[in-house]
Amino acid sequence: MWRFIIINTFSFFILLGAHFLKRRFFQAAALMLITVAALAAVFQKGVDPFAWFYYLSFSLLVFFEGLQFKRWIYAKSSALDGEIHEALKKLETARALLERKTKATNDINRRANEMHYLYDKMKEISKSMDKFEALLVFGEALSGQCRFETVVLALFDEEDEGAQISEAIYCLKYSDFEGLFDKSFILKNKKEFMVALDPFLRKIFKRVFERRTPWADEGVNPSAVYPILMNNKVSGILIVTGVSCVQSGALSVLAGRFISEIERVKLYEKVETLALTDGLTGVAVRRHFLERLKGEIGRSKKFSFNLSFLMIDVDYFKDVNDRYGHLVGDVVLAQTAETIKKNVRELDLVGRYGGEEFGVLLVETDRSGALLVAERIRIAVAETNFKAYDEKLRATLSIGCASLSKDLADAGSLIEAADGALYEAKHRGRNRVCLASR
Incomplete structure (x- = not known):
């Protein structure tokens, strides 16, 4: 079954x-x-x-x-x-x-x-309040977006635009931002990143001063050029060469912001200069001069440095104003200040103390050194032919000299001693240098 x-x-x-x-x-x-x-x-x-x-x-x-x-x-x-x-x-x-x-x-x-x-x-x-530091940050930011060969910043004095002579030209390479990027090291050695004017830059400068507009070149060596204008005058030029993102928004945004900040820094420097510099003579204003004097006295005491102070007065300046007018007097003051600045070191400071009086701060200079500087200034002014409009005239100086010591240990006593020596020079017939008795 x-x-x-x-x-x-x-x-x-x-x-x-x-x-x-x-x-x-x-x-x-x-x-x-x-x-x-x-x-x-x-x-x-x-x-x-x-x-x-x-x-x-x-x-x-x-x-x-x-x-x-x-x-x-x-x-x-x-x-x-x-x-x-x-x-x-x-x-x-x-x-x-x-x-x-x-x-x-x-x-x-x-x-x-x-x-x-x-x-x-x-x-x-x-x-950043430093133009080179701003360029460094710009280069670092751009290196994070695209490759390039160099970023160049050329700075100009817009008051002397026609000369097209740059104050400084800084150049940073892409390789500067590769590997271990040390920003502080580059800032400390920024002079090593200054370059001389070459035919390539001269050609770009000429085109910028003629056109005053940014442009980009996408040829064999792509580059972008941005003029920095202040009061419609070229005060700087930003150049990016060998850039792979010549038409990118990142480059335009960064360049635009960088240019804006450079203009801000230059404007700040101009305002600061106006605040610290006498508009007529180009030397330090009295407030800034006295602040520097007090600071240098403190430093000299701390490190046992010498320091001297000159009080200078233009002889018979009132007669110049009365005879030739204040415009001629202003020219005499400006040219006198220029002559004084040419006969001191860069580390020294010249200031307008008041009217026709000038002060000179001589850093790390003893009494004998101060006397030599004072005589050099007096002789230089006495031998100068001042040209003011259609007038040709001469001027002389009376100079009082004082040096830092135990008796002259602060700004007030140092100025008082130099002022006393100045009046002693005037009392002796002017056009001479006198040392303070203390």
Whole structure:
């Protein structure tokens, strides 16, 4: 019984599975087996005809239903393949959209980081009151955005614009910002980054002074040039050579902010100069002169340095004003101050003490040295032919000299002693130098 069931089950499985072997030969073979079995049953004696009819009918049913089942499965499979294909297309579209959004987000984050970096560097530029330090921060900021060969800053005196002679030309290379960037070292040695005027720079200077507008050259050696204008006069030129981002927004933003800060620093220097310098004579104003005198006295005491002070008065200056007028008198004062400055060192300080009186601070100078300087100044002025408008005239000086000592240990006593020596010189006939008795 069980053997019969197993054999029939195996036979029906073959009939059903013949449709899934993807070859018509197996389907024909299964159908032929059914036919042979039916014919055998007809001619077989002792076989129940109803049983064989039932078996034949069920075999045909299994065979043809298997065919329909195969078609149904293939139809479902095709539909499912279409759905899977559509799902994959949607998934691919979603993945591409996600990639685009991710890229856009990364670009936004990168740009935000760049803007934050630029903002920090622009704030750092704004804090600087030194033009070279501002150039250094500009170069550092630019090196974080793109490559370049050099950044050059040329500074000019706008009062002497026509001469096109630069006060200083600083040049920083891209390599200065690579590796271990030591800002403090570069600031301490900024003179090493000064360069001389060459034909390339001279050509750029000429074009800037002619056009007064920024321009970019995208040739073999891409460069960008920005004039720095004050009162419509060229006070500086910023040059970036070999720059890979000549048309980038970062370069324009940084250059614009840098130029603005250079203009601010130069304006501050001009205001500071006006506050510390006498407008007529170009020497220090009295307040600044006295502050420096007090500071140098303190330093000289601390380090046991010598220090001397000269009080100078232009002889008969009132007569000059009365005879030639105040305009001529102003010219005499200005030229006298210029002569005094030419006969002292850079570390010394000349100041206008009041009216026609000048003070000279001689750093690290004893009494004998001060006397030599005073005589040199007196002789130089006496030998100068002053030209004021159409007038030619001469002037002489009376000079009082005092040096720092135990008795003259502060600014007040030092000035008082020099002033007393000055009046002693006047009392003796003017055009002479007198030393303070203390």
